[in-house]
Amino acid sequence: MDKKTSYFTKFEKGLWLVSVTAIVGSYLLFQAGDVLTLLASLIGATFLILNAKGNVWGQVLTVVFSLLYGVISYSTAYYGEMITYLGMTAPIAVASVVSWARNPAQEGEREVKVNRLPRWEYLLLVALSLAVTCVFYFILKACHTQVLWLSTLSVFTSFLASYLTMRRSPFFAVGYAANDVVLIALWLIAARQDRQYSAVVICFAVFLINDLYGYWNWIRLKKKQAGELEGCPA
Secondary structure (H helix, E strand, C coil): CCHHHHCCCHHHHHHHHHHHHHHHHHHHHCCCCCHHHHHHHHHHHHHHHHHHCCEHHHHHHHHHHHHHHHHHHHHCCCHHHHHHHHHHHHHHHHHHHHHHHHCECCCCCCEECCCCCCHHHHHHHHHHHHHHHHHHHHHHHHCCCCCHHHHHHHHHHHHHHHHHHHCCCCCHHHHHHHHHHHHHHHHHHHHHHCHHHHHHHHHHHHHHHHHHHHHHHHHHHHHHHCCCCCCCCC
16 A cells, blocks of 8 residues: 555544534634634644654644744734744744654654653753743733733643653643643633634644644554554564
């Protein structure tokens, strides 16, 4: 069988199709006329599947998504989201493109080598995340950001996820799943004032499911690369 047609499993193809259908369906249902939101959501559903596969192109699309989402957040005065994605997530995603491209599981493969971080680096990550969050809190407060505490929490979870992505840790997907939960709550508040934003809520609910799958698959990739899965070469 042609490798190009077998790159994604049946489950992954189904997950992507269901994700896209849910996103387009919610866009039509809630009459969300913002084409930019639909485009960003579809790109998001696509890069999540690629990220779950450890494919560097997933990080390239993450950069594009971050730019679009920053614009969308600005339109709703969610300055925390705008600053987070444009000033933090996008630049770290660029660094992740470099990191993933330089560390394939094997030469010529599209799959990134899964990394195992030492314990001290997790302590460093928590300290860095708290420091970045504190700085962003005062910036967001000065910008009169709506729902300040949730926007601040989003900064914390986003930094955790972005750093772990750059370092090729499976836990990056857990960080993004936590961020999805925060964003679902944040956009639910916006949807109470304008039902069109319900489409964004559904979008991040789809992202949550994809990120949970991403974590599961990265654990599988880690075991495969270590030669721990029967029938899977390291």
